[in-house]
Amino acid sequence: MSNEELAKKIVDLLGGKDNILNAENCMTRIRVKVKDGSKADRQGIKNTPGVLGVVGDEPDYIQVVLGPGKVRDVMQICT
16 A cells, blocks of 8 residues: 555544544654544554554544654655
8 A cells, every 4th residue: 555545544534634633743653633533443544554553542532553754754645
């Protein structure tokens, strides 16, 4: 899966751009604050090729683990 495809899939599984309040990245993760956590498909994100994991149990805060280097490239596409 290309970085462009991965970025689109992650955004879709987070409930779409309108559901994303804020997104930032650290060295390995995209940290996302969403409006409505029930619209985010955590299991779908976790099962997406290229995603190493999903962290966080808060309903409106999700961390998508992509790994170093990849996270920066995907984040640039998402924003």
